[in-house]
Amino acid sequence: MSITTEHRELILPQAETMLLGMGPSHPAMHGIIRLNLALDGERVADATIDIGFLHRGFEKMVERHTWNQAIIYTDRLNYVSAMINNVGYCLAVERLLGVETPPRCVYLRVIMSELSRVMDHLTCIAAQIMETGAMTVFLYCMKAREWIYEVVEMCCGARVTTNWTRVGGLMADVPADFPDAVRQRIPELRFVISEIDKLVTRNRIFIDRYRNVGVMPRDEAISRGFTGPCLRASGVPFDVRRDQPYLNYDEFDFEIPVGTNGDVYDRYLVRMFEMEQSLRIVEQALDKLPEGPVSVEDKSITLPDKKDVYGNIEGLINQFKLIMNGHGIKPPPGEVYQAVEAPNGELGFYIISTGEASPYKCRCRPPCLPLTAAMPRMIIGEMVADIIPIFGSINMIGGELDG
């Protein structure tokens, strides 16, 4: 949807506005979104937003593949924190199947989800501040994100597109030195977070640029379907991890930061606090990390060891039954909605099973769609320069937005 003819007639006679297409090839628009602006000098008189530049047909692809094959498509939803998407999808399928994963798997999923959250928040803060001109913060954040990527690489060998979970467990157990590697990184991550804090949080220019910009009042945020840091910045203490607990989040001690103004500055602060809370959860989970298997011991769900596949006929047939077209995992008919707290908000998977080897329907609720839909509302009346921090604060990720 672009600015229509009626729009033009609406705007132009009143003021001498200039129409300006911002994006998709624009440094701040990430190449995947377009803002159609009507500008009155430096002020935004009207705006519409075009999405869909990164549409790949996630839902259709999932319908065409088996339940486990769909996991790699969830990597590409929010590619900054792919593991949370993996976990969310697998939790939904496991609920359909009615299986519980072993405790070690649950703890590892929590640890990696929280580290992914730190990674996502670091990226969001980095990009947002870089786009307002402070390049150095960006590189500090990228340095810290790199450390988490090393941990991700330990888990699954990949860095961005992880494909780490499986229905009923994980692709593999983590290496023996995993807990120590994570423990060693936590103080370093805390140090980088405090460095960012010292550089910008009380910087007068930063506050001037971020305070009272892109304000979203509490009630409107709720009615627009905001979730995640943007909702909490508007003063609603809603967090899926606490309000609809999944995995074993109810066992951990963590706080949910809440903002007061709902402006860009509050969203930044909420993200900064959440990183600290995530690190606290990781520490607690590492302390309690149990030993044991990482996948359910159910031969109709979990693939056998390669040793068995190549070594005996039972293993081979088991592998065959799970992999071959038309066989494999077949959850009972039914439908399920499972939400997880992704870094941007509530990431939901609504899945319908008809008892076949692939989902009948898999709908992903991308947390940044309602946020992106509110962009025009937040930028109209603000200045051109404010578009950048506002757009940065909603942390739009094309992969999950366009599906």
Place this chain on the structure above:
Amino acid sequence: MNVLELLIAVAFMVGVIGFVSLFALFAIWMERKVSAHMQDRLGPMETGGWHGWSQTIADTVKLLLKEDIIPTAVDQPLFRMAPYIVFTGALASFAVIPFAANLIGADLNIGVYYLVAVSSLVVIGILMAGWASNNKWALYGAMRSAAQMVSYEIPVVLSLLVPVLLAQSLSMQKLVEIQAGGFWHWTVFSHLPFALVAFVIYFWASLAEVNRTPFDIPEAESELVAGYHVEYSGMRFAMFFLAEYANMFVVAAVAATVFLGGWHAPLPFLELSTEVSWIGSAVVGTAWFVVKATFLVFVQMWLRWTLPRLRVDQLMRICWKVFLPFSFANVLLVSLWLAVKG
């Protein structure tokens, strides 16, 4: 004017152009290294060997060899002329900058006045570039730039008036001469607090004059893509780039000249008088002067890699509501003080 004088003038001109180009190349390399080390990186390390010293030279060669793209819809004469006007503005300022006691292009009796006048040429060049490009982003950049540079000219001039009042002269050499005899005689220290306030205001306002962070909104790359030079490529782009670094040196050099003792050494015995050696005095004076100016250029880079950028209305607010009243009061107080002192 006899032949010898003409030759000296030509030699000086060539020398200045050479110095400006070399300094710009050096400053771009320095900017890369400074930013890299502030961000836990190494910066260019390969080209040319030692710490990638010839990276900028390689870049310049690349820009020279690039295809010269002129979009069809631009206003051709203005588009072609704009980069040279910007560069001329930067270059012309060097005529009155005293590098040493005996090394100055022209010691005009209205040196400061001339400097302020020619450095305003840059605005015209930028406005031409933005308008001629026939591009909305470029136009926005140019509009912001014009508003910003014209506004910040006023605090710059008012704060330059303070040393002018103290020296009772507009000549650049005279402004340096009154600061002789050690760093405590430098204007910035010798007339506390007025000169210090003037120096701080001058330095900040000059950042806006040369479009550096936190006042780099004319080219704010994340908002305006690249601002006024978005349609430029190849050598024309390089001219804008070189002019930016030449301008950085000019404002730093002016600050060093009028506030930080110019070519005087911090301690008197580190200087070489013209009576001892004409050449030696020029070399030592230039060295001190370039060190001071380069230090100020370094501070400009330091700020750029630390601070976010202001918004256009905040920029104007700072200029008209903070810098202007303070610099105006400063000039008035200095005048009163001089009148009382007699």
